[in-house]
Amino acid sequence: MGAPPRGKKPITRSLAEYVQRQIDPLAARQGFGEASLLIRWREIVGARVANLCSPERLQWPARGRKAAPGRPQEPATLVLRVEPGFGLEIQHMAPAILDRVNAHLGWRCVDRVALRQQALDIRASAPPARPAPPDPARRAAAEAATEGVTEPALRAALVKLGERALAGKRKDDRP
Known part of the structure; x- marks a missing residue:
């Protein structure tokens, strides 16, 4: 790759920018307008809630149902995958989760939460900690x-x- 032209600085980008660009089309298939909700889930809802549930998709109303003139688009439903046994707890936290998700997205686009109890893959994908080699x-x-x-x-x-x-x-x- 040669040196940049004189007087111009090379553009540096973080790895997250490249990853997000690749994930955005995949996230769009699940109804997410952008991947940031998936990537930053732990930051948005906090570690405690993120350990119990993860966003699976956004279900938008059917496109055939147009909003009346002067009325905003109908909000979506956030489908969460919840660890078995924690559905009731997440259901009680739903208003706070909705507030945080909508604040992150910048507008009130989600007004309902649907829960799907299924084990999260996060724990299974994390490699077990290896002990240090013996001294x-x-x-x-x-x-x-x-x-x-x-x-x-x-x-x-x-x-x-x-x-x-x-x-x-x-x-x-x-x-």
């Missing part, structure tokens, strides 16, 4: 501390516990 010095210290233990299974468990306990200890801590 040979910590392992040696833990094995030295468990020398007197004769039962192999108990000793292995104590060594593992000792490694983890020593991992939390800082160098400047006193013994």
Whole structure:
């Protein structure tokens, strides 16, 4: 890619801009005018609500039903996928969710919430946290501390516990 022409600075864009440009057409198929509602769901409704539900689609009224002159377009219904067992809680939070969604979108385009109880995919897609690789010095210290233990299974468990306990200890801590 060469250097930019003299006097012009290169245009830098964030990765989010590229991703949003690719997601917008996919989001439009689900009734969302833009992908920001999907991408920023956690910021819009808060972490607690986002852990319990996610937006699935916006259902707009049929196009054949035109609004009367001087009346605004009929609002949409927000379909939420809700973790099983939390439907009642989300139903009680619906007015606050609607207010936040409409504030984010900039106009009162959603006036109803429909709930669909189904497990969220968010937890399944998150990779499990990997433990840090074992430190040979910590392992040696833990094995030295468990020398007197004769039962192999108990000793292995104590060594593992000792490694983890020593991992939390800082160098400047006193013994």
